[in-house]
Amino acid sequence: MAGMHLLSDQGLRLDGRRANELRQIRCKLGVFSQPDGSAYLEQGNTKVLAAVYGPHEIRGSRTKSLHDKALVNCQYSMATFSTGERKRRPRGDRKSQEMSMHLRQALQAAIRVEVYPRSQIDIFVEVLQADGGNYCACVNAATLAIMDAGIPMKEYMVACTASLGNGDVPLVDISHLEENSGGPNLTVAALPLSGQVALMEMSQRFHLDHLPKVVECALQGCRDIHQILDQAVRRHIEVSGAVGWGIRPQVKL
């Protein structure tokens, strides 16, 4: 049966992690010079690029502009080479559109949009390699990119997935293999310090009794990721100083 043996008797998952261990996270801020902020993030084999433009004036029709806050515009796309079998359309399909909406929902909750009325913030994320937890990697990368762009946020917006192995053990940060084995798949995007949840999504079903521990597991994952991201941001500032922190080096004419 699918979803049954995600955890061995020795307490190890298929890739050798324990139930409460995240995949290895590596990230870098300010990878591009063109956008206002950018970041690259690897969560295991899931690799994501994020770029942030703005805040700037509303482009296109003025009707979209909001008088009291900034418009957050997200675009999620997956490179054609990101999955095992080549993808046809990198963006614009139903799934990507849904992902874009979810990204916007989560990020809008973290960005202090009220600081920039009648303006627009564009966030582009591109999945270079998909190996499970794409949405989480995107949220985390976007958070870093927004930081890099110097846009004020209430808190880090961090996302993490969790599943249920062997029927009752919560597993954190599930990989593609685990996603596909048919178990439930819970995604949580939260503000880890205040513990507020911005987005929660679940596929498959399990008994209500399991829900609290799986949610707690995902939130713990968010807190762990937060630590890692925070370290990365601090290191980035130490190394590059003000450079890349909103102010671009001016090109001498």
Added chain:
Amino acid sequence: MLTTKTFLRKTKKGNILKIVREHYLRDDIWCGSSICRKCAHQDNELILEKIPLSKNKIFPFPHYILLDTCVVLNQITVLEEDALCNVIILQTVLEEVKHRSSSVYKRLKDIIGNPNRKFYVFVNEHHKDTYVEREPGEKVNDRNDRAIRVSVAWYESHLMPNKGDRKKKDYVRVILLTDDAENKQKAENDGLLVATVGDYVRHVDNCPGLEDRLSQHNTTYELQAGGREPLFPSHLTPSQIHEGIKSGKLLQGSFLASRENFLEGQVSVEGQDKMVLVQGCVGLNRAVDGDIVAVKLLPKEEWSVPSHMVLQDEDDDSGDVLEEEDTLIKSRETQVEKLPTGHIVGIIRRKWRQYCGILQQNPIKGSVRHIFVPAEKKIPKVRIETRQADTLSNQRIVVTIDSWPRNSRYPLGHFVRALGKIGDKDTENEVLLLEHDVPHSKFSETVLSCLPKLPWIISEKDVQSRVDLRHVDICSVDPPGCTDIDDALHCMELENGNYEVGVHIADVSHFIRSGTAIDKEAALRATTVYLVDKRIDMVPELLSSNLCSLLGNEERFAFSCIWELTQEAEVVNTRFCKSIIRSRQAMTYEEAQMKIDDLTLQDNLSKSLRGLNSLAKILKKRRIENGALVLASPEIRFQVDSETLDPVEVETKKLRETNSMVEEFMLLANISVANKILEDFPECAMLRRHPKPPLSNFEPLVKAGRNLGFEINIESGKALALSLDNAVRPDNAFFNTMLRILATRCMMQAVYFASGMVQRDEFFHYGLAVPIYTHFTSPIRRYADIIVHRLLAVSIGADVTYPELLDKRKSQTLSHNLNYRNRMAQYAGRASVALHTHLFFRGKVQDEQGYVLYVRKNALQILIPKYGLEGTLYLSPHKAEKLNVTFVYNEEEQTQKCGDVSFRPFDPVTVQLSLDQSNLQHEKIIMKLVNPQILGFSVPSVDSVKRKESDKDLEMEISDVSTSPVRKKSSKKQKTK
């Protein structure tokens, strides 16, 4: 956090897909040894002993054993012995075993789970020092072997004490056991300690039987004569099979050996209506019953028909020659419809298990090679090696098959254990429980600790949460001697002229809570197994015969289903509740019948019984009008001597009106509950369905009917029921019953299922002719009922759910087990009846009335209703015997003629029954024809003349009931205890 390294693994699959997976290597995997001071063990992880005592002569120093994959796969029976302890199982090995054989994997897990055996699983694949990457061009197997050697070397150096405190005695070595010569050689080159299992086991002290348990897998079987051609064609390689199946040249299916003819079998191919026939030793090509095989269909002109012959492998040890079989199987008449015929060309998966049977000693004294004869006739004889032949020759033993080389007539196997003396009733019971895979060990302490403490009292809280029905006149009706009473009834006339009828079922789910040890045990056992002299309970006796049993005048918890019925037995409304009841009286069917019949009795109980009875009649009539089948199966009961427990008298079960009264209301309750739980749980309701049999199943029935001038209409259940009712012959009163017995055998097995896994229109119960059905009424003896109780309790808000209950996949897995156990329990019950029939006929000779059931080419199959016995009567001469009468077989009319006497199906005959004890190991019941008389063939009846020697010509062997061709039996009986 942790040191992790990311490694990439690339696999290709299908249209070349690159899969990249992470593989984390860890530094927190410990060695599991108590002697180790380097690892930061938790206490419960210290599995391997500090200084393991060596019992081995070639390795007289403390050591741990590390096993190769092939050793685990082939020598699992050796490992199951307690002799080998302190063993390291690598994850590489575990994964490979899991991949190759799920049964061995399960057994290995059981061993690992036993703390006394001290088996430690070392996750070498994720250890930073023992992970081995596959080199370019290296085969997976070679890579795994290398990984095993690397782990051995790691252990050796890990357990090596530091130079400073090196003391000889607390120095533990690691020995690799492998049967792979190449691996052994390489390990020796690496300077590791290595041995073959054979060498190791032969030098273990104080374990005499251990060597016998060595698998014969690797020892090549040499022919005594030598140099002869292999007997069987070789099997195709897996890749050839795969290709063949893909291209449609080969078919995949499970092989079902014939019980009657050892040279014949059928392959049931998935998605095909008709089975593929395989005949002859070469055609069968070493397939054993249950194996998943690949068959190649023969061209249409070579298709054949089942041989109608009853053949048994009678040879003592035929050496390695295949018998002249052409004469045996060539019965290729043109007029009959031929079946698709094929040859087995390869085995996809073996389904070998352990087999019970007896040892047939080698006539050469002192030889260690013997033949093992399995109890089940579908299984071929097995060659085994043992040095304990003398002690084992009169014992029942368990043997497992290891391999079947091309040049051996029989498969090779090895001895597993002895069960006890042949003929001993306990041994025989043990055999039939084992053969039918019935879990029958005593309940463990953990299970018993789940029982409520005595004295058990009903608390105030219980009363509040339940409906109090103690004032209602409830009674139970059951067979005599029944101690696990799980249902009780009541009936009251209401003011508006309607009746209130209640069915009260023991509330077992109150005592068996989900997830407890007792629940797990009950789920495993799935059903109570009734043998003639023994009952193997599903739940401990305290529950089954006391706290749950609705005894007379005791206050008990029940789950009640209460209807309001009109005079015409139409349901006005239904309600369910958990209740407390007090049964006024626990009656037998007979007592209840007497109360109904005696019109002078006007007490509440009698009145309510009469009400129930009249309503039941209406219900039954309506059900039969809807097309419910009334089937028959010969069922008997033994009167057992109270002291010796030997059977003294046999009687067929009688049916009274009250039986069907109880049955009707149980059916009604089951149907009501089924509707209720399906409404509330459309995905995970545990229901029971009885599929409509495919029309081809009815062929024997239609044929038999047509031969005697009755047209059996099989279009629908109703038509079938009707035509069965009409098929009555005034001259043969038993004829109709015989037809019904035949009809029973055409049926499919009814099965449990989770409602979310099956299409809605397949829920139908064919035998009962109801659209939806479940089991609710016997929770004491069936686990399915407990699940249904839990579901119903949730849907009326009396209980809470738990995750497994609502998981349809888990329910489906559970129902697979229930179906399997139920089937096995049924077979075990029948086998027990057969066993007691044998005991009953010890030292007896009797004439009995019987009926011809089938006419075969060389035999008649006869049913003796009095004993529910079915046997084969050989009409053609046995080997080396002369018969001075010849029978002419007419296949078209299904008759056997000799002179002016002819046998047709359903003809009455009289036969003489006795037990042949000449072969101690294989007692069988012999029958001789008494009537109709055929000169030189039949024998005089017992009464007229005492039996003489001379007529060995016509003998009839009673096949064990388990091996009689009863394949499909409807489980229509709702209420047979």
